[in-house]
Amino acid sequence: xxxxxxxxxxxxxxxxxxxxxxxxxxxxxxxxxxxxxxxxxxxxxxxxxxxxxxxxxxxxxxxxxxxxxxxxxxxxxxxxxxxxxxxxxxxxxxxxxxxxxxxxxxxxxxxxxxxxxxxxxxxxxxxxxxxxxxxxxxxxxxxxxxxxxxxxxxxxxxxxxxxxxxxxxxxxxxxxxxxxxxxxxxxxxxxxxxxxxxxxxxxxxxxxxxxxxxxxxxxxxxxxxxxxxxxxxxxxxxxxxxxxxxxxxxxxxxxxxxxxxxxxxxxxxxxxxxxxxxxxxxxxxxxxxxxxxxxxxxxxxxxxxxxxxxxxxxxxxxxxxxxxxxxxxxxxxxxxxxxxxxxxxxxxxxxxxxxxxxxxxxxxxxxxxxxxxxxxxxxxxxxxxxxxxxxxxxxxxxxxxxxxxxxxxxxxxxxxxxxxxxxxxxxxxxxxxxxxxxxxxxxxxxxxxxxxxxxxx
Amino acid sequence: xxxxxxxxxxxxxxxxxxxxxxxxxxxxxxxxxxxxxxxxxxxxxxxxxxxxxxxxxxxxxxxxxxxxxxxxxxxxxxxxxxxxxxxxxxxxxxxxxxxxxxxxxxxxxxxx
Numbered sequence: 001x002x003x004x005x006x007x008x009x010x011x012x013x014x015x016x017x018x019x020x021x022x023x024x025x026x027x028x029x030x031x032x033x034x035x036x037x038x039x040x041x042x043x044x045x046x047x048x049x050x051x052x053x054x055x056x057x058x059x060x061x062x063x064x065x066x067x068x069x070x071x072x073x074x075x076x077x078x079x080x081x082x083x084x085x086x087x088x089x090x091x092x093x094x095x096x097x098x099x100x101x102x103x104x105x106x107x108x109x110x111x112x113x114x115x116x117x118x119x120x121x122x123x124x125x126x127x128x129x130x131x132x133x134x135x136x137x138x139x140x141x142x143x144x145x146x147x148x149x150x151x152x153x154x155x156x157x158x159x160x161x162x163x164x165x166x167x168x169x170x171x172x173x174x175x176x177x178x179x180x181x182x183x184x185x186x187x188x189x190x191x192x193x194x195x196x197x198x199x200x201x202x203x204x205x206x207x208x209x210x211x212x213x214x215x216x217x218x219x220x221x222x223x224x225x226x227x228x229x230x231x232x233x234x235x236x237x238x239x240x241x242x243x244x245x246x247x248x249x250x251x252x253x254x255x256x257x258x259x260x261x262x263x264x265x266x267x268x269x270x271x272x273x274x275x276x277x278x279x280x281x282x283x284x285x286x287x288x289x290x291x292x293x294x295x296x297x298x299x300x301x302x303x304x305x306x307x308x309x310x311x312x313x314x315x316x317x318x319x320x321x322x323x324x325x326x327x328x329x330x331x332x333x334x335x336x337x338x339x340x341x342x343x344x345x346x347x348x349x350x351x352x353x354x355x356x357x358x359x360x361x362x363x364x365x366x367x368x369x370x371x372x373x374x375x376x377x378x379x380x381x382x383x384x385x386x387x388x389x390x391x392x393x394x395x396x397x398x399x400x401x402x403x404x405x406x407x408x409x410x411x412x413x414x415x416x417x418x419x420x421x422x423x424x425x426x427x428x429x430x431x432x433x434x435x436x437x438x439x440x441x442x443x444x445x446x447x448x449x450x451x452x453x454x455x456x457x
Numbered sequence: 458x459x460x461x462x463x464x465x466x467x468x469x470x471x472x473x474x475x476x477x478x479x480x481x482x483x484x485x486x487x488x489x490x491x492x493x494x495x496x497x498x499x500x501x502x503x504x505x506x507x508x509x510x511x512x513x514x515x516x517x518x519x520x521x522x523x524x525x526x527x528x529x530x531x532x533x534x535x536x537x538x539x540x541x542x543x544x545x546x547x548x549x550x551x552x553x554x555x556x557x558x559x560x561x562x563x564x565x566x567x568x569x
Contacts, residue, residue: 221503279502286504326505338504 027309050250051123057243058130060236062089067233069141071226071336072285076415077145078225078425084140084149088156089133095160096129103165104173112180127247128172130192132164134244138195141337144204145209146412149420151405155202158395164194167387181376183363186245188300188350189380191358196344196390199335201393206405208334212411219329222336227284235290238264241295245302256302260295263314267294270318289325289338290318296343297350301358304365309357316353317346351381458553458569459527461508463518464490465538465546470516476537477520480530486519495543515546521569 066085070078080431104108105121112125136156140147170177171184184190213219224230238261245260271290272282294314298305305313324341326336335341355374356365364370396405406412411419418424460556465473470487490523498511522530531548539545558568 123494219506221506221508223503275505281502283502283504322505329504329506 011436043347054243054247061134061241064233064236065137071230072224075225080416081144091156092136092160100165104169135191135195139199142199142339159395182380184300186299187282188347192296192343193347198392249303259310262310263294263298266311266314267318270315273320292342293317293346295319300350301354304358304363313353460551462549469538472537476533488517
């Protein structure tokens, strides 16, 4: 009896969903949506499945980032790294529900209790919370293998209540940046640069992983433990990105999807070519970084750029990511997965690229005569650096006094899986650390004893 | 009784095993090991930074056999494991004091 009523309800739900899908496909609402340019509408259109489907796809992105980061770190930290991404999404959603949403919407809507029945509020909550989860997943990779969980919980809550929502309000919620003409459609800045710059601030505070540099400053590579897993993660990210870029402007889904896949390909090829020319081999992990940097840079302007512009933007982004990885390595900023280079540098470049290449709809870049647009984008990038970089640094530095950001050295050497999460990722395997494999800098080779930074202290 | 310890390139193991089986060996122990010799480590690049792997993977074969068979067994291993390039490995021959088959309690040559 109970079973049949359940089935009936399911059927009714199916009918409603089908009806919604059909309504959303009708020309009426479509024409309406196309009239209002995405630059001026703060939220995606609210009815039916049209905004739901691309937004749901966004959820492949945290999954992709989790697998990417877990694969690019060491086996002894794999569970910890993936769990941070996974659990960070839960904290971010609750944080956004408590207060983040209200910040984006000008101060009302704490706990979603304003206009709880309004479908457009629900649609924008769903979309913004989903993109927030992407942003919150970004620092995990850069700070992996040494970030303590207790500090992580509070940092993500801060990010979901303050860092992300304020910038989203200024850009998407009709705040001052958007009134000055700043445009960031899907979130090169709002999502990726905020996460990437928080990662930079965190990496500066945390310092490099133990064993990353010798005492005389030589860099010792700490190799990825599962490159195929990382490649799977980046494939998931590409699929999620289609939803990510389309969700803001579903009325031009097809052209945005084309721009998105072109950007992925352009960024990946640029990075692989760069690596082949400098080291003779297309390092897969750098190719992933280049591909993702291309995607990151495409997000701000996806509805406003031509396919050719998308390729140019992504090629530049891929090269920038390669250079940024090497620059940060030299500056002793340790980023195991390249998140700062991909999301921070790529995000800032994406924001600026709108001011250069935009040519469609109401947004025009400087190549098409819109110099004021470039000015607005430069302002937005500067605000990002100060807000997402500077304020995050101040917050993380303060929090570090109360809850240490870094795990103790013995935990870091043992691997964070057991001390922090109580689990080991691969119990049936003996984990051989790179120390016993004998990874070292090429010169001097086979030194009897390697000296590490932490031994100074 | 003598024990032969041969450290060889891992991809040469099937050929060496076959050569020893043809020769009449009835048992062997194989271990995955790491180390360096004249070949030293090997340099590569990860994320744009050079690194060297100081300990390269090798396979260690251990066989115990009657003294008169040692020379031919060593020749068989050399023939199968040789590539002519640096890093082919080494063979050591050691004396063995005693051998016991656990199931039957047989000792010495009968146990090998």
